[in-house]
Structures are given as structure tokens and as C-alpha cells.
Amino acid sequence: MKNILIPTTLQSDTINAIKTAIKSSNGAQCQLILMLIADIPDTYSSANLLRNINQDLSTTQENVFQMCREIISESNNCSLKIHHQYGISSPIFRNLMEHYAIELTILTPSFKSSKKKINTQCVQIISNSKCPILHLNANFEKEVFSQALYIKNSDSILQIEDLQTYIKTLFSLKIVSQTKINDQQKANEIEPFLTDTISKNNINILIETRKPKKLKLLKKEKAALNETLGLPVLSLYEEVY
Template structure:
């Protein structure tokens, strides 16, 4: 069974994330976990704690959740689960990944824009896990991915063939082109990237990542996903 974890605040693009999970599952049995996180109420009062823990969903969130359920209910081999998580730490998140046997974390654009500390913390925790992360683009993805551009990290100790082998074994698209990392020289690389994306009909980017120290910066660095607007599959280097 393939398990997909989607951290969410139940914005509109959660629906796109669920569709992406269904497309990635293909004909396999799958479980889609919508993870709704909230800070643990800071109080010694048990009544206040319980009252805060029972905060319900808005009408808009309920509608999005029902739409997600409707999509999954139409797929015989898939099921949807909602996991409410109060408080978060590295051991807890790792245990969630292990408990649900998560094969892919899907991050929506709206979730990455959330400003609450717990959501930003979860994103960084996800980056330190060994399971792949699919960063969705700002626009709704078409059904499935076909052709990918591999962005090679100069410090990565792996060849594109190793990455391609992992992709072939776990996903249904292929890497048709590659380029070196352009973080420090994006302005000069941009025309060549646009040409390659257009020429090869690229609909997905693939990159690798390493574990990083958790830190909260006031100024957020623009990532590849935001620069090019395409979905990005991020592979943990030890896994790939």
C-alpha cells in the first residue's frame, strides 16, 4: 500500500494535493492522510485545554474536506484519513512517518505560505525525513507527470543514473534533461531553463536535499518551486 501524507490547513489547493496523491497511486492500494496541526494550548487549566482542543472547522474547510472525501470515495483502492496533531517535535513527526509508512509527503503552495510556527516547523521537519517530498506548483497540476528536469546539486555524491533508477522504481515519469544547480546565478540561467522546459515539455523538476539544522528566519529564501512555478520532487540524498 502507498501512503501519502498531506499537511494541510484545508485551503483550496488541498484538493489538488489529494488528486496528485490519487494519480501517483495509479492502480495500487493507497491511504491519503490529511494532517491538521495545531499548537498545544499553553495552560494549566484542564477545562481551557479541552475547550481549545475542540476547535471546529470553518464552513469553507468542511466543504474542502467533503470534496476530498468525494474524490477518494470514487477510487476503489484508496481511502482518506484525517489526522489531527496537537504539538509537534522531531521524534513525534518521525513516528508519524513510520506509523503510517509514508512513501511521499505532498506540500501545497498555501501550506508553505502559512506563518504559524508549527506549520513552518513541520515543513523543516519533513525536509529532514528520508521520504520524498512533492512540492506542488502555484497552479493545479495536470493528471500525473511525464517528463522531468533533474537539477543536479554540485555537492551531491550521486550520478543522474542513480536518481533515474530510483525514480523509475517508484514513480511513473522519466528524467529527460538535467542542469546544474543555479541558486547563486539564477538570472543568467533563467533563459536556458525556460528553453529546456519548453523544448522537452517538462512538467516536473527533480532535486536532491540533505538534512539541515532547524532554524526560523524572518527573511524567507525563494526556492526552485517558487521561482519556476513547476512542481518539484525533492529526494533525500541517502534515500536516492
């Protein structure tokens, strides 16, 4: 069974994440875990704790949730589970991934742009995890990926043949082009070249590898190059190879 984690604030892009997850399952049995995350209320009162934890969803969130349930009910191989997570840390997240045997995490634009500190913290913890991450884009609604561009970091030791073999366990896609990015290269210098490559090769997803970073919970990260190109990106933890 392929299990996929989708942290969410139940905005409309969660629907696209659900559709993408179903497509990526390729007909195999798959459990989709929607994770709603919240702070642990700072209170000593049990009654007040329960009131803060059991907050009702807005009408918009209820509609998104219902749509997700309907989409999954129409699939023959996927099931849905809601996980309410109160408080987050690296050990907690690691245990969560092991408990559900997560093979892929999908991050939506709305969750990544959330101004809630705990969601920002969660995104950074996920980025430091060893699980593959699929970053979706706000205006990208294609649910099936076929042609990929591999953006190789200058210090990466991963060979494209090994990468292609591993990717086949996640998606039915092919790397049709690759480029190497030096740390000193400015994004505006390389972006026109990448845009032209994407257009000529009908590329619909980018692939990158990542290594662990020090958590900077109070500092917002600059937009990555792949975000400026307007395509989803599959981010793989390089040390898993």
C-alpha cells in the same frame, strides 16, 4: 500499500494534492493521511484544553474536506484518514512517519506559506526528513507527471541512472534533461536557460536532491529556483541512496 502524507490547512489546493496522490498510486492500494496540525494550548485546565483542541472548521474548510472525501470515494484503491497533530518536533514527526509507513509527503503552497509558527516549523522538519517530498505549485493543476528535469547540485554524488531507477518506485515519469547548478550561480543567470529547456522538452516536473539543514525557525527561506519556474518539484533526500 502506498501511504501518502498531506499536511494541510484545508485550503483549495488540498483538493489538487488529493488528486495528485490518487494518480501517483497507479491503481495500487493507497492510504492518504490528511494531517491537521495545531499548537498544544498553554493551559492547566482540562476543560480549556479540550475547548482549544476541538476548534470547529470554517465553512470553506468543511467544503474542501467534503470535496476530498467525495474524490477519494470515487477511487477504487484509495482511502482517507484524518490525523490531528498537536505540537510537532523532529522525534514526533519521525515516529509519525514510521507509524503510518509514509512513502511520500505532499506539500501544498497554502501550507508552506502559512504564517502559523508551528506550520513553518513543520515544513522545516519535513524538509530534513528522509521521505520524498512533492512540492506543488499554486497555479499548476496537472495531476500526472511524465517528463522531468533533474536539477543537480554541484556537490551531489548521485548518478542519474540510480535516480531514475528510484523514481520509478514513486511516479511513472522519465528524466529527459538535466542541468548542474553551482552554489555561486545566480538564479537570474540560469533561469532563462531552464525555461527554454522546459518548453522544448514539455517538462512538467522538476527533480532535486536535498541534504539536512540546520533548522531556522525564525528565519524565512528565500524562494528556491524551482519555485520561480512555476513547476512542481520532487525533492529526494540524497543519503537514502
